[in-house]
Amino acid sequence: MTSAPAAPAPENRVSNPPTTPTAQPAPAPPASARRRPRTLLAMHADLAARLIDPATLDRLTTLADLDPALVVDDFTDPRAVEALRETEVIVSSWGCPPLDEDVLARAPALRAVIHAAGSVKHHITDACWRRGIQVTSAAWANALPVAEYTVAVILLANKELLRIREDYRARRGAYDWQAAYPHAGNYRRTVGVVGASRIGRRVLELLRPHDLRLLLHDPYVDPREARDLGARPVELDELCAASDVVSVHAPELPATRHLLDRRRLALMRDGATLVNTSRGSLLDQDALVAEVTTGRLNAVLDVTVPEVLPSDSPLYDLPNVLITPHIAGSLGGELHRMAGAAADELARYTAGLPFAHPVLAEEIDRSA
Structure with missing residues (x-):
């Protein structure tokens, strides 16, 4: 819940860009084409274990050089500072700190952020778009x-x-x-x-x-x-x-x-x-x-x-x-769907394919 109205200014847009409600997993690249980018989990420290089920965790660690024991919610933490030096991909979710100029300066190799949740507005800053970092979100999931x-x-x-x-x-x-x-x-x-x-x-x-x-x-x-x-x-x-x-x-x-x-x-x-x-x-x-x-x-x-x-x-x-306490979105086992979506996008990235659900800079101001 006539004739076509005149298009209002972009800031008055009510809808988000249409997206496909389901996605097919990316085909696994042949062994010769695979590479394992250094990848960092950035989210609430206690969220990763609930978000990522064992099968998806195994898939993530196969696709990427990822330490599942390192979950970052503070980019000034010494372990995070060290990891950022070589991180190419961040798999983020709720609780990921903002990726601002200071953080990006300490992450020279960062090329992509794969968000295993909905909106990216809390952590993707203008500095990310200026850097040309690729961003994708599991908002559809x-x-x-x-x-x-x-x-x-x-x-x-x-x-x-x-x-x-x-x-x-x-x-x-x-x-x-x-x-x-x-x-x-x-x-x-x-x-x-x-x-x-x-x-x-x-x-x-x-x-x-x-x-x-x-x-x-x-x-x-x-x-x-x-x-x-x-x-x-x-x-x-x-x-x-x-x-x-x-x-x-x-x-x-x-x-x-x-x-x-x-x-x-x-x-x-x-x-x-x-x-x-x-x-x-x-x-x-x-x-x-x-x-x-x-x-x-x-x-x-x-x-x-x-x-x-x-x-x-x-x-x-x-x-x-x-x-109800904001539980309409992913709850309990439904979290695993978003982690699976993130793994699918990581598979596409490692195969050199474009993201299936990219977040674009020109759409961020009129999306959720």
Whole structure:
């Protein structure tokens, strides 16, 4: 969740560049073509063991000259300083420190960063682009569980799960649920997707088999492309007013702060549900709290501002709000998919092939 609008300025872009939601592993190069670049793991020290399963670790150490016992989260650490002198590839994830001018000066051989997570904005700096370092990200792999979470809660929201759960808990007995909830269910309900990002596109794909009306707002998607995605393109105000569920999938940019503001939340139908698995800043959270406190709207929030809410936030206890601690993305065993994606890209690099999922400097300012 017409005619083609005039293209807005790049900073107003809502979508991320489209990418293929799955990727095929790169073919292993012949033994004669293989080389093992010096490679360094850079991420939270305790993350590597959870991120990289044994089979993938074996593959990484076969492809590269990599010490699995050295996991760097501070580039000023003496061990990191020594390793950087000969590092050609960094395999990064959450917790990788910024690769700024000072770090790059101590890493003269660095040629590529393979990010086994989503956004690279936290550690890839302008200095990396000036150096011409190749960058790739497993954002496509992290998008898959986010989309799955989103689709699950959309279908449950239309079933009025939160309200029926509370009602059943209070009544604890037989009741005419058909009479009490005549509008529940997913048949011909309307779902509005905000942003044809990687996740937004995957959400639309997963929703298409259901008997739903799908709306899409994204100023960079023309009507034909929206229809190919299975949705009707609309302006954001219309999407808010027409949808039973509004699901937010736009990137966090200055132009998207409070994209769903007090006025647009007021446009939403009584009983509608707002789903946010993007970033908390895209919503006016104070305005949302006012709406859900009255019971007029429902909300499913995997992200908030701040990221961990204060203990006295009403969002924890409202029966019409489902709040989760930013777990829609890769969790538990799903982390291994991102490590596998990183290994695939490392295989391509060692074979002299271009990355399957490159991050480009010209796209970084309008992506998540």
